[in-house]
Structure formats: structure tokens, C-alpha cells
Amino acid sequence: MSIVSVELVGCDSSCPFSSICKQRNIPRLIYTSTVNVVFGGNPIEEGDEETVPYFPLEKQVNHYSRTKAMAEQMILAANGTPLKGGDKLHTCVLRPPGIYGPEEQKHLPRVLKNIQRGLFNFKFGNPKTQMNWVHVGNLVQAHLLAAEALTPEKGYIASGQAYYIHDGEKVIFSEWITPLFEKLGYSKPWICIPVFLVYIAATVTECLHLALKPVFSFTPFLTRNEVWNITVTHTFRIDKARDAASRNQLPCDRGKYGHGVTLRSPSKAVQQFSQFSTFCVKNQQIENADVRDYDALFAICEGADCVFHAAAYGMSGLEQLQKEKIESINVGGTKLIIEVCKQQNIPRLIYTSTVNVVFGGNPIEDGDEETVPYFPLEKHIDHYSKTKSIADQMVLAANGTPVAGGDKLRTCVLRPPGIYGPGEQRHLPRVAVNIQKGLFRFRFGDPSAKMNWVHVQNLVQAHILAAVALTSERNYIASGQAYYINDGKNVNLFEWITPLFEKLGCSPPWIRIPTCFVYVAATTMEYLHLALKPVIEFTPLLTRNEVWNIAVTHTFRIDKARNQLVHLSQKQDKSLHKSLESVHLTACMITG
Known part of the structure; x- marks a missing residue:
């Protein structure tokens, strides 16, 4: 079995890549999407793949989520199209939330840096807000399993499907990152400020970034999209992936996928990036x-x-x-x-x-x-x-x-x-x-x-x-x-x-x-x-x-x-x- 991993950037890459699959007679294409294709700031509790629609493109506050939604729809639309050799292209998409673990540099490492800079000395949003996370090892495993589920041996059961992929636990962000504060020797945030003030600050820094971009580039400590991700509940069910496992659609065992992995916690992860x-x-x-x-x-x-x-x-x-x-x-x-x-x-x-x-x-x-x-x-x-x-x-x-x-x-x-x-x-x-x-x-x-x-x-x-x-x-x-x-x-x-x-x-x-x-x-x-x-x-x-x-x-x-x-x-x-x-x-x- 030959598998090629390609990191695509934006929706412009997805269409040419599906065309390459057709021309090169590659029968399987798995796309790494994101839960942000359906989440845009409105609460979602235990959403599933069948009932939660795409968030309207014109309402997305960030271009990343909008282009990922466009790319995902293009990938799913390409499912079943004929290949050059006469076979069909089988596609599926995986929708992870925040990712953590070795070599992951987009999420917890950024939080870690902001803690060290003293920018997480406050709390905001509903203290009961919940979200999901996925360890990079679980996500990698899900990709391999999805590739197998796009074969004739598995009846192409994942063909044209979307799957939410996470550790199987709902967590409160401020509680989940507590080990980061402890590891760094910092006190947990206790000052509460209104969400709208944080949102305004994020909007201002985004505009400031655009205005100053020709001179120098800086990283806003929070973007508007990140404010919603922290303050609004958005959790998803992984029953579809679990059911696939039980029916050999995604042949994963419950011990490795679909449950919280206690060894893969933020306290373990922080050691990786410190x-x-x-x-x-x-x-x-x-x-x-x-x-x-x-x-x-x-x-x-x-x-x-x-x-x-x-x-x-x-x-x-x-x-x-x-x-x-x-x-x-x-x-x-x-x-x-x-x-x-x-x-x-x-x-x-x-x-x-x-x-x-x-x-x-x-x-x-x-x-x-x-x-x-x-x-x-x-x-x-x-x-x-x-x-x-x-x-x-x-x-x-x-x-x-x-x-x-x-x-x-x-x-x-x-x-x-x-x-x-x-x-x-x-x-x-x-x-x-x-x-x-x-x-x-x-x-x-x-x-x-x-x-x-x-x-x-x-x-x-x-x-x-x-x-x-x-x-x-x-x-x-x-x-x-x-x-x-x-x-x-x-x-x-x-x-x-x-x-x-x-x-x-x-x-x-x-x-x-x-x-x-x-x-x-x-x-x-x-x-x-x-x-x-x-x-x-x-x-x-x-x-x-x-x-x-x-x-x-x-x-x-x-x-x-x-x-x-x-x-x-x-x-x-x-x-x-x-x-x-x-x-x-x-x-x-x-x-x-």
C-alpha cells in the first residue's frame, strides 16, 4: 500500500490536487479539515456529522475557516468521479478540533508563550464552556484507518464521508490547560473580564496587524476566531467513527481511539515544547x-x-x-x-x-x-x-x-x-x-x-x-x-x-x-x-x-x-x- 502525505494550504490547492489524483489514477484522498467548517461562534453541543450544517461562508470571521469549508466541500464533491485508469476516486474528510502533542506548534505552544508573557492572567467567557481536543497520535491513527476504510476490502465504507476526530472527552479550556500554568510556575488566571472587551481587543489587533504589515509583522495574542473558540461551547460526537469501528468501517479498537488518553495530557505535552x-x-x-x-x-x-x-x-x-x-x-x-x-x-x-x-x-x-x-x-x-x-x-x-x-x-x-x-x-x-x-x-x-x-x-x-x-x-x-x-x-x-x-x-x-x-x-x-x-x-x-x-x-x-x-x-x-x-x-x- 502506497500512501502520500501532502500538507495543502487553502482551498486553491485542493482542486488541483483532486485533479492530480484523477490524472495519476490515485483512488484514495483523505482531507484534513477542521471543526471550524461548522463552528463560527454559535454554540454546538454534541454535534454530529448529519445534523450540523456548514457555517455560512459569508459569516465566517476568518479566512482560514472559510477556505477550509470550501476545500472540504470540493473534496467531498470529487468523491465518485472517474479516474484515468477507469476506477473511481474515493474521498473522505476528517474534522479535528485543537491538536496537541509532539511537534504540534499551532495550539498549546502559542498558549504557552502567552502565559509566559503574562497575557493569560485573566479569564473570560462562560466558565462552563466546553470543547474537544485531539492528540496528534490519535489524529495520525485516524488518517491511516480512514485510508484503509476507502479500500474494496472494507466496502469503501468511508467513501464520501466526514468524521469528527478527537480524544472523546469534553473539557473546559481553562481547566484543561492548568498543567501548563503549574509546569511554568504561574498562578492560574482569576481575573474575569467581559468577553466583548476581549473581542474588541482582538479586532483592534487584527486591524493593527493589517495596517502595520508593510513595515513589520507581529502575532496578535488572540484573534476573533480564537475568542469564540475559547468562550463558546462547541463539542462533537464521534459515534460515527466509533460505529464505523464496530462495523469495521474504521477498524480502530476502543482502547486506542475514541476515549480520553490519560498519558497524552497537556502536562505531558508541555514538556515537549519547553x-x-x-x-x-x-x-x-x-x-x-x-x-x-x-x-x-x-x-x-x-x-x-x-x-x-x-x-x-x-x-x-x-x-x-x-x-x-x-x-x-x-x-x-x-x-x-x-x-x-x-x-x-x-x-x-x-x-x-x-x-x-x-x-x-x-x-x-x-x-x-x-x-x-x-x-x-x-x-x-x-x-x-x-x-x-x-x-x-x-x-x-x-x-x-x-x-x-x-x-x-x-x-x-x-x-x-x-x-x-x-x-x-x-x-x-x-x-x-x-x-x-x-x-x-x-x-x-x-x-x-x-x-x-x-x-x-x-x-x-x-x-x-x-x-x-x-x-x-x-x-x-x-x-x-x-x-x-x-x-x-x-x-x-x-x-x-x-x-x-x-x-x-x-x-x-x-x-x-x-x-x-x-x-x-x-x-x-x-x-x-x-x-x-x-x-x-x-x-x-x-x-x-x-x-x-x-x-x-x-x-x-x-x-x-x-x-x-x-x-x-x-x-x-x-x-x-x-x-x-x-x-x-x-x-x-x-x-x-
Whole structure:
């Protein structure tokens, strides 16, 4: 059985995709819809698929729900249409409510962020309002079962059908997220305010977002649709899916689907998105933990003989302005990891640092590890670089200290510049989004300014080689050492990303403006962020640190790494173009 999973954006994708199924002779199509196709602010109690109609398109307050309803109807209308090979297309739709669980980033992680910002210090709406949720594992299972129910062996029983999919429990939102408050050490909200005030505030922030979009983008703390989702009861029955199970329509067993899953609770979920992960090489297994949790670190590091400390926060965008969080992770977390290595008798620690520990806006040409000093801590304009520098020095200072078993702790640090490649989301994807917004129509800085980049595969290779270089077989050659790691080429940013402009169908920037203007604009946006932080949160187009990184030459030699770690780079150009493919696709999904 061959199954292809595609994430579609909006109703425009659904029609072409059903056409592709017809042309490619694909007989089954399952669409991930949403309960919002029937819910638009009016109460629904234990609604089912047969009696609850679509919410009128013209009354939907958000374009997402309206387009999802249009796409769902298109998918169901395509059921039974002939395929190129003579068979018929069989379709069904699944309607989940809010989703939670590992890797889910739309719902609880956003709630988590708003709690930390103090924007959930109040309650609003009917305290008895109920809703449903679905764990991502249950939703995935439902998709697989639906695919089976569209086969001749099951009599195509799901053909043309819609199913509500959730954990089988009705919950009160404020009570259901209580574990989030407890996990974060916050008190539950007790201040009650009228719903209409929250709705007005949501409307204003939505309008403000549209008005300010050409300048900068921010995320409203609540939208009008989210206000209704929290304050108005909308629960749904899953009898149809359960009945399908009993009649082998959806062959799921009651133990796995259709009931609340106690192990899949918000308290469990919050652990997933509060992790700023360090990972341990432990019998070729990777285990994650929050670097601020000593007990968790101690547990996962048991039996390990090498720790790669790649945890960090505040590298780019909005994160750069959250000082307390940056310090707790970058400095506090590093301190705990060093202590765990000592207590757990772990002899090797490799820390992923950054070239920003030595660069702060002054030009550096072909700098090396021996002659370029740390940039003075008090002169760093961003807290990320300052805390990374502190952590870098802490790790190197820990080299040679005794561990519990009587051996010594051997440490080294790797200092990469900007990183690109598959899975990297901090640099090129953010540039791609800004290009598509039209915010990269200008150039600034010295036209001859150069910098380095490193492909993620080269950086991974460097970590592995550093681990080997901390062993007795290599005479601990990397012990107490720092290494610059890059692709071995000096490039101008605007020239280097020219393929990205071409890939996105945009003209490269040709308007040149003084760097001082850009720096003033970046400074203004940073202070504006601090002033508006209690109300709205937006990501500055550029921060002051990013202005210097683009406008001022800072290049580094990798001779030391090549000599001691045997770090070689041969595939930069090929890797860059390959990376731009994924950046383009990611950017399309973000802006879609």
C-alpha cells in the first residue's frame, strides 16, 4: 500500500490536487479539515456529522475557516468521479478540533508563550464552556484507518464521508490547560473580564496587524476566531467513527481511539515544547531534556560518554530580545550541563558556540583562534552573543576538572557562523520570508563586506570529529580548544543569496541606503518591541546585531580545524543550491 502525505494550504490547492489524483489514477484522498467548517461562534453541543450544517461562508470571521469549508466541500464533491485508469476516486474528510502533542506548534505552544508573557492572567467567557481536543497520535491513527476504510476490502465504507476526530472527552479550556500554568510556575488566571472587551481587543489587533504589515509583522495574542473558540461551547460526537469501528468501517479498537488518553495530557505535552535540547550520544540513541532541569539532564546523561551541548536561545529575530530566557538557557543551562558531566563521570563535552563571541561590529579579516580575543562582554549589543560568550568561556574553563570516576573532563567549543541546509530554520528561511514580503529591496553596508557560512552537514561532521579528537587515541588534541567551523569560503551576503532571489522570482536588491539609517531603524524596532510587548508581539525586520553581521566583514580561518579535526569542506556550492530548494518550499508554506 502506497500512501502520500501532502500538507495543502487553502482551498486553491485542493482542486488541483483532486485533479492530480484523477490524472495519476490515485483512488484514495483523505482531507484534513477542521471543526471550524461548522463552528463560527454559535454554540454546538454534541454535534454530529448529519445534523450540523456548514457555517455560512459569508459569516465566517476568518479566512482560514472559510477556505477550509470550501476545500472540504470540493473534496467531498470529487468523491465518485472517474479516474484515468477507469476506477473511481474515493474521498473522505476528517474534522479535528485543537491538536496537541509532539511537534504540534499551532495550539498549546502559542498558549504557552502567552502565559509566559503574562497575557493569560485573566479569564473570560462562560466558565462552563466546553470543547474537544485531539492528540496528534490519535489524529495520525485516524488518517491511516480512514485510508484503509476507502479500500474494496472494507466496502469503501468511508467513501464520501466526514468524521469528527478527537480524544472523546469534553473539557473546559481553562481547566484543561492548568498543567501548563503549574509546569511554568504561574498562578492560574482569576481575573474575569467581559468577553466583548476581549473581542474588541482582538479586532483592534487584527486591524493593527493589517495596517502595520508593510513595515513589520507581529502575532496578535488572540484573534476573533480564537475568542469564540475559547468562550463558546462547541463539542462533537464521534459515534460515527466509533460505529464505523464496530462495523469495521474504521477498524480502530476502543482502547486506542475514541476515549480520553490519560498519558497524552497537556502536562505531558508541555514538556515537549519547553525543551531547549541538549543531546547525549548514548548507545547511538538521542534523548532530549530541558537544559534548565538538572534532574532531567542527570537522568538522560546516565551512562553517556560524550555530550554535545547544542542548546541555545535568542539567536535571531524576536528571540534576541527576551533577555531573561536567553540567560537562563545559555548560561544557566550550560552551568548545569557541566555539573552533570562531572557527577555522571562523562569525560567529553563539545559545546556549539558562535563566531559572535569574538565579533561585535568591528571588522575581522581571516581571524584565527589564537589572535582574535573575546569581544568585551559589556560592549555586546545583543544578549545572545553576550551569554554565548560567557558559556563558551565556562566550557573551556571546565576542561581538565575531575569527574566522579577519577578521570578528567575534556571540553572543546566549535564556533560556526551562519548555518544553512536541510532543517535549518533560523537564517535563510527568515531571509526568504522577508524577500517575499518585499522587505529586501535595498542593500546596505560595505559592498565588499565578507562573511562565512557553514552547511549543516559540515557542522555535524565537525562535532563528530571533535568528539573523536577528545579521546586518548587522538591524544586529547582538542582538549581545551576552540575551533572556527565554516565552509572555507568568504562571501558577500547579497551576492551569496542571489540564487534565492532568482528561485523566488524576485529581483535582487539594487537600492543602496546608508547603514546608519538601517541601524537606527533596527534600534527603533527593538525599543518598539519592548514598549508594545505587554500588548502585542512582533518580529523586527532586523535587529542591531543582524545589521552588523550583514554590513561588516567578519571572516575566519579554519586551518586549526583542518589540521586538528581533519575538517574538510568540498561541496559548498552544490549544498547551497540544494538548500535553496527547501528554503523556497518552506517559505511558501509559511506565507501561504
